[in-house]
Amino acid sequence: MKKPPARPTALFVTCALLLIACSQTNTPQTSTTVSAGTSPSPATSSEGSAAGNSSAIPVGVGVAQTSNVALLGQEQVAGAKIAQKYFNDKGGVDGTPIRLVFQDTGGDEQGTINAFNTLINQDKVVGIVGPTLSQQAFSADPIADRAKVPVIAPSNTAKGIPQIGDYVARVSAPVAVVAPNAVKAALKQNPNIKKVAVFFAQNDAFSKSETETFQTTVKDMGLELATVQKFLTTDTDFQSQATNAINVNPDLIIISGLAADGGNLIKQLRELGYKGAIIGGNGLNTSNVFPVCKALCDGVLIAQAYSPEYENEVNKAFREAYRAQFKKEPPQFSAQAFTGVQVFVESLKALNAQSKVSEKPLAELRTNLNQQLLRGKYDTPLGEISFTHEGEINQKEFYVARIKMEADGNNGKFEFLK
Amino acid sequence: MDLTLFLQQFLNGLSIGSVYAIFALGYTLVFSILGIINFAHGAVFTLGAYFTYALMGGAFGFNGLWANARIPVQLPFAVALILGSVMAGLVGVIVERVAFLPLRRRHSDTLLTVVSSLGVAVAIANIIQYLVGAEIYTFPANTYGYLPAAINFGTADKPIPIRTVQIVIFAVSVAIVTVLTYLINFTKFGKAMQAVAEDATTSSLLGIDTETYIVLTFFVSSFLAGLAGSLVGSSVSIAGPYFGIAFGLKGLAVIVLGGLGSIPGAVLGGFIIGLVEAFVPGDFSAYKDAVAFAILFIMLLVRPQGLFGRRLIQKV
Numbered sequence: 186m187k188k189p190p191a192r193p194t195a196l197f198v199t200c201a202l203l204l205i206a207c208s209q210t211n212t213p214q215t216s217t218t219v220s221a222g223t224s225p226s227p228a229t230s231s232e233g234s235a236a237g238n239s240s241a242i243p244v245g246v247g248v249a250q251t252s253n254v255a256l257l258g259q260e261q262v263a264g265a266k267i268a269q270k271y272f273n274d275k276g277g278v279d280g281t282p283i284r285l286v287f288q289d290t291g292g293d294e295q296g297t298i299n300a301f302n303t304l305i306n307q308d309k310v311v312g313i314v315g316p317t318l319s320q321q322a323f324s325a326d327p328i329a330d331r332a333k334v335p336v337i338a339p340s341n342t343a344k345g346i347p348q349i350g351d352y353v354a355r356v357s358a359p360v361a362v363v364a365p366n367a368v369k370a371a372l373k374q375n376p377n378i379k380k381v382a383v384f385f386a387q388n389d390a391f392s393k394s395e396t397e398t399f400q401t402t403v404k405d406m407g408l409e410l411a412t413v414q415k416f417l418t419t420d421t422d423f424q425s426q427a428t429n430a431i432n433v434n435p436d437l438i439i440i441s442g443l444a445a446d447g448g449n450l451i452k453q454l455r456e457l458g459y460k461g462a463i464i465g466g467n468g469l470n471t472s473n474v475f476p477v478c479k480a481l482c483d484g485v486l487i488a489q490a491y492s493p494e495y496e497n498e499v500n501k502a503f504r505e506a507y508r509a510q511f512k513k514e515p516p517q518f519s520a521q522a523f524t525g526v527q528v529f530v531e532s533l534k535a536l537n538a539q540s541k542v543s544e545k546p547l548a549e550l551r552t553n554l555n556q557q558l559l560r561g562k563y564d565t566p567l568g569e570i571s572f573t574h575e576g577e578i579n580q581k582e583f584y585v586a587r588i589k590m591e592a593d594g595n596n597g598k599f600e601f602l603k
Numbered sequence: 604m605d606l607t608l609f610l611q612q613f614l615n616g617l618s619i620g621s622v623y624a625i626f627a628l629g630y631t632l633v634f635s636i637l638g639i640i641n642f643a644h645g646a647v648f649t650l651g652a653y654f655t656y657a658l659m660g661g662a663f664g665f666n667g668l669w670a671n672a673r674i675p676v677q678l679p680f681a682v683a684l685i686l687g688s689v690m691a692g693l694v695g696v697i698v699e700r701v702a703f704l705p706l707r708r709r710h711s712d713t714l715l716t717v718v719s720s721l722g723v724a725v726a727i728a729n730i731i732q733y734l735v736g737a738e739i740y741t742f743p744a745n746t747y748g749y750l751p752a753a754i755n756f757g758t759a760d761k762p763i764p765i766r767t768v769q770i771v772i773f774a775v776s777v778a779i780v781t782v783l784t785y786l787i788n789f790t791k792f793g794k795a796m797q798a799v800a801e802d803a804t805t806s807s808l809l810g811i812d813t814e815t816y817i818v819l820t821f822f823v824s825s826f827l828a829g830l831a832g833s834l835v836g837s838s839v840s841i842a843g844p845y846f847g848i849a850f851g852l853k854g855l856a857v858i859v860l861g862g863l864g865s866i867p868g869a870v871l872g873g874f875i876i877g878l879v880e881a882f883v884p885g886d887f888s889a890y891k892d893a894v895a896f897a898i899l900f901i902m903l904l905v906r907p908q909g910l911f912g913r914r915l916i917q918k919v
Contacts, residue, residue, distance in 0.1 A: 251729060255737035256843060259666050387889030415889030419849040421839040422622070424615040424766070425881045426888045432608055445739050445842035452839075456752040457764045476741035477840045511665050594744050 241284035242277070242542065244529050245304035247315030247325070248339070248522070252292030256444065256473060257518055258317045261339055262287065264519030265314060267506045268526035271499075278533045281543060285526070290316045294324035301325040305332045309547055311533070311554055312337065314525035319343035320390050326353045333548065335555035337525040340518055342467060343394045347576035352555050354576030356524045356567065358490045360395045360467060363583055365402040367464045367488035370585040370602055371437055372406065374486075375462060380411040382435035384426065384450060385442065386468075387415040392441040395466045399439045411435050416450070418443050423450045427457050435459075441466035448477025455481040462486065470586075471516050472597070480594030489584040491517040491567050492601050499527070500566040514598060515566075524565040532558040607761045612881045614756065618769035620877020621776035625831040626850050627857040627869040628783060629824035635800045635864035636820045639713055642720040643698050644828050645851025646727035647691050649844060651829020652836030653731065655680075655687030656740050666736025680746045680837070688829035695825020696818055698723050703821075724851070731844035741840040747771065768838040775834060779827065780870050787866065796820060800864070853892070856899040862912030871910060 246265045249258030265285055273282040286308045288300035297316045304310045305328070312335040316322055319341040329336045330350030338346055338355035342363075346355050372378055381403045385396035396413075403410050411433040414426040427450070430438060438454060438461065440447050447469040454463070455478070465474070465487045475482055493504050493514040503523050507515035536542050536557050542550055562571045568582035586599035626648060633641045660677030663669050678686065702719040750767045757763030787793035798806040799816045807813045832847060857876050861868025879898060880891040887894075902909060 251732060252845070255732060256739070259737060413886070415887070417889055417892065420891075421835065421842065421849070422615075422619045424618065424769070425612055425883070428608065428611045428615060429888070445840065448739070449839045449842075453766065456766050458753070458762060473739050477739055477842075479741065479744055 241282045242533060243284050243286045243308055243310045244526065245286050245288065245301075245308060245310035245313035245315070246522075246526075247288045247290050247297065247300040247304055247313050249292050249296075249317040249321075250287070250289040252296075254292035254317050257340065258290070260471075260516050260518035261314075261317060261522035263507070263511070264339075264503075264515070264522030264524075265526050267503060267510070267519070268523040268530075271502060271506065271523075272527070272530045278530065278542065279537050281537075283526075283530055283533070286310055290321060290325075292318070294321055297321035297325040298328060301328050305329060305334050310334070311547070311550055312529050312558075314339055314522060314529070316341070318391070319346060319394075322346055322353075323349065326350065329353070333555070334551050335529075335558060337528055337558070339521040339525040343391050347573070351576075354528075354558065354572050354578070356521050356528065356565075356570065356578055358578055358580050358583070360391070361398045362580075363488045363490055364395055364398045364466065365488075366583055366585050367486050368399065368402045368406060368437075368439070370486055370488075371462050371464055375436070378408065378436040378462065380409045380433065380435045381437045381439060382412045382414065382430040382433060383410065384414045384416060384423075384430070384438065384440045385466075386418045386446060388417045388419070389442070389468075392418075392443075392466065392468060395441040395468075396439075399441065399464075399466070403439070408437075416442065416446060418446050420446055421449055423453045424457070426450075427454045427459070430454070431457060431459050435461060437462045437464065439464045439466070440469065443468040444471050444473035445477060448474040448482065451485060452478040452481050464488075465588075470599075471518070472513060472599075475588070475590065475597040476595075480590050480592075482588045482597055483590040485588045486602075487586050487588070487599065489517060489586050489599070489601075490580065490582075491520040492582070492584045492586075493520075494601060495566065495568055495582060497564055497566075497568070499564060503566045520566040524563070524567050524570070527565050528558050528561070528563055529554070531563055532561055535561060607757060607763060610757070611763045611765075613878065614763065614765050616878035616881030617874065618765065618773055618877070619880065620874035621769075621773040622831065622835055622850070622873075623853055623857050623876055624870045624873025625772070625776040625779055625827060625834070627854045627861070627873050628779065628866065629827040629831070630854050631858050631861070631864055631866060631869040632820055632824040632827075634858065636796065636817055637703065637707070637716075639703075639716045640720070640855065641698070641703075641821075641824070642717060642851065643702065643723040643727065644824070644854065645847030646724040647695050647698065647825045648828040648832035648835075648847035648850055649731065649841070650694055650727060651687050651691035651825075651832035652841045652846065653735065653740070654690045654829065655683045655833035656742060656836065656841060658683035658686050659743060659746070661740060661742070663735040663740075664738035666738065667732065667734050669734050670736070672735075680742070684830065684833050687833050688826045691829020691832070692822040692826035694727075695821045695828070698825070699818060699821040724848075728844040728848075737843045739840050739842055740836075742837045746837050766838070768834075772834045772838065775830070776870075779830070780866070783823075783827075783866060792816075792819070849892075853895060856895045859899050859909055860902050862909030865909065865911035868909055868911030 248261040249255055269285045277283055288303050290297040290300040304313055314337050322341040326336050326349040330352045336353045340357050342357045342360045386392035414430050463485045465485050470487045536553055559572045571579045585602045589600045590597035629644055657674050658678045662673040702723045706716050753764040753766050755762045755764050795811050796816055799813050803813045857872040858869055861872030876895050883891050883894055
């Protein structure tokens with residue numbers, strides 16, 4: 186057989202390293218579930234000023250529709266589309282419909298920058314809902330901020346997102362607020378928990394941020410942090426880490442990762458004999474985790490910023506529309522994207538009540554819209570929300586859910602704990 | 604590390620190493636014939652998993668062109684595995700005809716071929732997403748019949764559990780290596796393949812249809828990729844269209860370590876990388892890939908031809 190010439194070998198290794206660089210998984214900054222309905226239609230540019238020369242007000246949606254983050258982006262597209270239909274059916278902005286303009290960010294920072302630039306300069310949107318990942322937000326949001334285009338982050342929960350700039354707000358509660366609830370719930374279920382093992386995805390900024398919160402919570406509650414095991418979101422085999430963790434006999438395992446890796450980790454922990462409590466972080470807050478660990482998902486606790494069962498008119502409508510289309514409960518990612526669109530629509534309506542938004546120059550409208558959205562209060566699928574002057578979300582309703590799988594292991598649901 | 608933990612991690616290493624080995628075999632076959640790395644191998648690995656899942660009656664999700672589609676058959680896993688792997692093999696043949704043949708005819712630089720196969724890999728991943736979305740698909744719970752989830756290789760006091768699916772993958776990889784070794788060393792097909800690998804022009808003059816053997820090599824290589832993808836998918840689910848990328852990168856480290864173009868090298872390289880990864884301490888467990896590629900670099904510095912590669916002799 187042929188032998189490798191040295192030069193091609195070096196070349197292949199270089200290619201491999203380039204590929205590694207390209208394939209680093211950025212991860213979602215919240216939780217989610219599967220799917221949007223259909224692939225979003227390609228963006229079409231709107232001419233001239235925002236609502237000025239076109240019959241509909243263009244609102245940008247810049248989320249990941251391709252790459253390994255697409256699973257999350259698809260859910261956001263679904264939520265945004267349901268919002269578009271819901272609010273346009275209700276008359277849009279005093280008779281003027283909104284038009285969502287979708288741009289795919291892919292899973293990386295450069296793609297997000299390109300998408301944001303297109304939305305701002307070519308599509309001339311009044312504001313942007315996006316991006317999917319916190320890493321992407323740190324790269325692309327400053328561009329929108331400099332262009333004075335309001336951005337509503339639907340799923341960026343890392344520390345420092347609202348502080349990126351005056352034009353950046355988020356409807357995704359920071360992980361530091363949400364995560365500790367799950368540990369409290371686990372202790373409520375089993376007060377004898379003493380030893381804790383923590384797993385987190387090392388290559389994901391959000392998971393690292395989340396695990397810090399979890400680890401601090403564990404220590405603050407007087408529990409022993411017995412071992413910290415790291416993995417990558419691209420990993421599929423966790424047997425060595427699972428073995429290391431099981432070896433210290435933990436009473437509780439906390440996982441900060443995503444659906445595929447986190448689900449596999451749960452599966453492998455259970456198959457290797459771990460019987461204690463498991464808490465999943467925000468990245469596992471998705472029905473996508475069900476098919477991965479199937480019956481073995483049962484009992485996993487997950488803190489949530491959204492409950493499909495929340496009782497208000499808009500959530501009922503959203504939940505019904507989502508269930509009609511996808512035959513399952515809406516995930517948090519979709520609800521947050523819906524909320525992002527809702528904030529823009531209601532802010533536009535409030536502005537329109539003062540003076541016609543269709544007559545405002547685009548730059549002025551964007552600035553006014555940003556000021557207005559920070560002033561408003563909104564009754565959304567997430568409950569009542571408002572914003573701080575920095576753009577941080579004020580949210581009252583948080584939940585802890587326990588995964589309940591059916592006996593055959595094929596279907597499951599999040600049971601919200603009282 | 605006590606003996607129980609050592610044994611446990613050793614078996615863990617063997618099980619993941621067998622996945623790397625089976626994946627790298629396909630890489631190494633194509634390299635041995637054409638002297639190039641087929642970066643689309645990881646994408647074919649992914650496709651094989653989807654094919655097998657579909658043939659078992661698996662339904663697709665709510666995204667993509669084939670939302671909610673389901674093939675009206677429900678084949679047993681073993682049958683679906685073979686058929687799915689054959690389909691992956693046929694995709695490999697198409698990849699060869701589309702991405703490699705035109706460049707070979709023009710005697711293009713190796714780099715262009717690498718880029719071409721990378722392009723095919725990205726295209727395949729995106730086509731998958733367009734058709735069936737980015738959802739995670741899981742094989743049915745009864746894929747392996749009524750086998751237990753894990754088998755204890757230790758005692759009741761000191762259990763050493765290994766997941767059954769990993770044992771199956773290990774057994775299949777050993778069987779594949781045995782069959783492939785026989786095929787290449789003791790059959791007419793294998794000897795012709797070796798001849799084409801040694802010198803395609805001379806082989807052609809001696810009456811060997813080199814193009815046919817290149818196509819057959821791609822078929823076998825992609826068949827193995829599809830088989831590996833299906834087995835891994837049955838173990839850890841199909842984690843979306845980019846499922847095979849990580850394996851593709853790890854496969855590179857394996858074949859460079861074992862020796863480009865060497866079948867025993869691919870197998871041994873797979874097991875070495877798997878075992879080294881298994882013994883990476885917990886605090887550094889996220890750096891398993893870095894360890895694998897560090898081994899690759901050291902090997903390139905110390906023994907560029909790999910463990911089983913032959914030193915290149917240049918005529919002067």
